[in-house]
Amino acid sequence: MRCIVVGGGLSGLASAVWMAEAGYEVTLLERRGALGGRTIAIPQKEVNDVPDNGQHVFASGYENLFRYLDSVGTRHHVEFPGHMTARMPGGKTRRTAFWGLDGLRAMVGDLPGVKGLDKLRTARAQARIFGEALKQPADLDQITAAQWFDRVGLPLSARRAMWDGIVIGLTGDKPDISSAKVPADLLVTGMRKGVKMRTPVSIGYPTVDLDTLFVRSAEAFFRLNNVSVRTRSPVKSIDIVEGVVKGVTLRDGEELEADAVICAVPVWQVKDLLEQMPEHEKIERAVKALTPVPIVSVNLYLDRDIGMEDWGEILYDGEGVLEQVWDRQRMHGREPAGHWFFSTTVSASYELIKKSNDEIIAIQMEMLRRYYPKARDAQVIHSHIVRMPHSTFAQRPGTSGVRPEQKTSVTGLALAGDWTNTEWTTTMEGACQSAARAVEALLESEG
Numbered sequence: 249m250r251c252i253v254v255g256g257g258l259s260g261l262a263s264a265v266w267m268a269e270a271g272y273e274v275t276l277l278e279r280r281g282a283l284g285g286r287t288i289a290i291p292q293k294e295v296n297d298v299p300d301n302g303q304h305v306f307a308s309g310y311e312n313l314f315r316y317l318d319s320v321g322t323r324h325h326v327e328f329p330g331h332m333t334a335r336m337p338g339g340k341t342r343r344t345a346f347w348g349l350d351g352l353r354a355m356v357g358d359l360p361g362v363k364g365l366d367k368l369r370t371a372r373a374q375a376r377i378f379g380e381a382l383k384q385p386a387d388l389d390q391i392t393a394a395q396w397f398d399r400v401g402l403p404l405s406a407r408r409a410m411w412d413g414i415v416i417g418l419t420g421d422k423p424d425i426s427s428a429k430v431p432a433d434l435l436v437t438g439m440r441k442g443v444k445m446r447t448p449v450s451i452g453y454p455t456v457d458l459d460t461l462f463v464r465s466a467e468a469f470f471r472l473n474n475v476s477v478r479t480r481s482p483v484k485s486i487d488i489v490e491g492v493v494k495g496v497t498l499r500d501g502e503e504l505e506a507d508a509v510i511c512a513v514p515v516w517q518v519k520d521l522l523e524q525m526p527e528h529e530k531i532e533r534a535v536k537a538l539t540p541v542p543i544v545s546v547n548l549y550l551d552r553d554i555g556m557e558d559w560g561e562i563l564y565d566g567e568g569v570l571e572q573v574w575d576r577q578r579m580h581g582r583e584p585a586g587h588w589f590f591s592t593t594v595s596a597s598y599e600l601i602k603k604s605n606d607e608i609i610a611i612q613m614e615m616l617r618r619y620y621p622k623a624r625d626a627q628v629i630h631s632h633i634v635r636m637p638h639s640t641f642a643q644r645p646g647t648s649g650v651r652p653e654q655k656t657s658v659t660g661l662a663l664a665g666d667w668t669n670t671e672w673t674t675t676m677e678g679a680c681q682s683a684a685r686a687v688e689a690l691l692e693s694e695g
């Protein structure tokens with residue numbers, strides 16, 4: 249049985265690996281010159297280093313992603329230290345653990361910058377947030393996360409200390425844009441995974457670059473398992489005859505036949521590919537509803553240490569976007585080699601992305617100086633900016649149910665990609681869960 253996987257991002261890589269494991273003869277077609285999609289490393293010759301297109305962090309509840317890492321043999325490259333650090337302007341820090349005493353302090357409203365009676369109000373509002381996430385009042389998809397927080401009486405200080413960051417981290421977008429149902433669903437997913445694994449969901453990171461973690465390892469698997477990989481092979485259409493998939497047509501007109509096709513391209517590139525599918529109107533609705541969110545990642549090679557206390561630090565009291573700083577050398581267990589490498593991520597960076605490289609560096613250095621006293625006189629040896637206007641997607645109010653299932657009405661055709669319906673939103677786990685479900689749908693239909 250021949251299977252074509254269209255798209256070589258994480259969902260396509262996982263689909264190709266698992267279809268090959270199931271005994272299919274797999275061809276993976278990728279539009280660009282290399283595999284990896286939104287999870288790639290971008291080598292910097294000037295500093296002999298391999299930073300990523302943006303720091304990717306893992307949640308311990310990511311089951312399908314770990315299944316993929318098991319398949320390609322790189323699971324040992326992920327660590328969960330069990331804590332991160334919150335940092336205030338001026339440099340004051342507070343370690344935030346995901347369990348134990350620190351977790352309990354957060355539960356009862358003791359968050360950085362939340363004072364006096366607001367602690368009590370925060371504890372009460374947080375209980376309501378978790379309660380409503382579980383009960384799911386009918387109007388949750390009609391309001392934004394910010395309106396939800398107002399409704400449950402969450403003080404602004406608690407939003408700035410933690411909850412706005414959680415919404416941006418979980419949904420990819422700002423609380424005044426994102427539907428309240430998205431963070432609510434994700435809180436429930438987190439609680440369910442926590443109960444299943446008997447430990448609260450915590451955050452971890454890869455100890456190697458993303459190419460080593462996801463791509464080189466997959467390529468080694470493909471060589472061993474006769475998966476044929478064709479890069480620079482954009483697909484124009486997925487071809488369907490009388491409800492059965494027949495193969496694909498490339499943009500240069502070449503036609504490839506297959507018994508099964510998994511379409512694993514992002515939501516903003518999928519529309520034309522699936523025009524022959526009977527339910528293409530549902531796809532078009534998803535394309536319209538799931539709007540792209542930009543992320544700007546800045547890799548800064550400095551002439552000195554800035555004094556980070558933890559591997560990852562979340563900067564509070566920021567600009568209404570989520571700003572994070574990563575100590576990449578510490579995360580990768582490397583000694584500084586003539587430079588100190590810090591990476592910053594600005595999620596929902598609608599404004600920053602429009603600025604010039606020089607402006608972005610100046611803004612990020614100004615931010616580091618504000619939060620890290622040791623960065624006051626730091627000089628930039630080398631910098632590398634990654635602007636990704638299509639990083640993640642946002643789900644605004646009224647879009648619940650818009651993400652399509654992986655199983656389609658067409659025999660032999662399944663959809664994958666972080667935008668299809670999963671327990672998660674726009675994440676690596678969403679991509680891998682969609683692949684697992686797409687493979688399962690095809691194998692089921694083959695009996």
Ligand SMILES: Cc1cc2nc3c(=O)[nH]c(=O)nc-3n(C[C@H](O)[C@H](O)[C@H](O)COP(=O)(O)OP(=O)(O)OC[C@H]3O[C@@H](n4cnc5c(N)ncnc54)[C@H](O)[C@@H]3O)c2cc1C
Nearest residue numbers: 255257258259279285286302304305483639665666675676
């Ligand atoms: C900067 C950044 C930070 C992130 N941080 C995190 C994080 O911390 N944690 C987390 O879980 N997630 C994070 N994400 C999200 C995560 O990277 C994505 O959700 C995931 O990688 C999406 O994988 P995918 O396979 O669905 O799509 P993609 O990776 O976009 O792959 C799709 C592939 O299809 C190809 N393609 C498109 N059209 C065609 C065509 N016509 N023919 C052939 N090929 C085609 C594309 O070139 C691409 O390679 C982040 C994303 C970014 C950009």
